[in-house]
Amino acid sequence: MCQKLLGDAKLYELQLKFDEDLADEARAARCRECGGRIDAANYSRKPRGALTKLPDNYETKFSFCCDREGCRLRNTPPSVRYLGRRV
Numbered sequence: 001m002c003q004k005l006l007g008d009a010k011l012y013e014l015q016l017k018f019d020e021d022l023a024d025e026a027r028a029a030r031c032r033e034c035g036g037r038i039d040a041a042n043y044s045r046k047p048r049g050a051l052t053k054l055p056d057n058y059e060t061k062f063s064f065c066c067d068r069e070g071c072r073l074r075n076t077p078p079s080v081r082y083l084g085r086r087v
Contacts, residue, residue, distance in 0.1 A: 009052045016055050018080045023062035026077040031066035033073045041065040041074065045082050 027038055045061040047054060063076040 009055070012052070012058060013055050015081045016058055019062060019077075022077040022079070023064075026062070026064055026075055029075070031068070031071060031073055032075065034066060034068055034071045036066040036068035036071055038064045038075065039067045047081065 027040070029038065030036065031038060041063045042060050043063060044059055047058060058081070061076070061079065061082055063074060065075065066073045
């Protein structure tokens with residue numbers, strides 16, 4: 001049962017959609033520290049355990065940072081694709 005679920009490409013598309021929604025909420029906010037504008041500061045992560053072809057943009061971890069020099073506070077929203085720290 002689990003192998004069948006992990007082999008379904010729709011699962012990974014749904015995870016990406018959830019992460020995009022969480023990223024949209026984080027992007028709409030202002031900096032927690034100084035109230036500055038938020039810029040994209042995405043970075044690559046290597047997904048593990050997929051049994052099927054992953055959607056485009058799946059390897060990108062969404063992250064944002066303040067645009068003000070001297071602040072640059074990073075805001076990385078929670079993710080359903082990457083549940084913990086890098087291995």
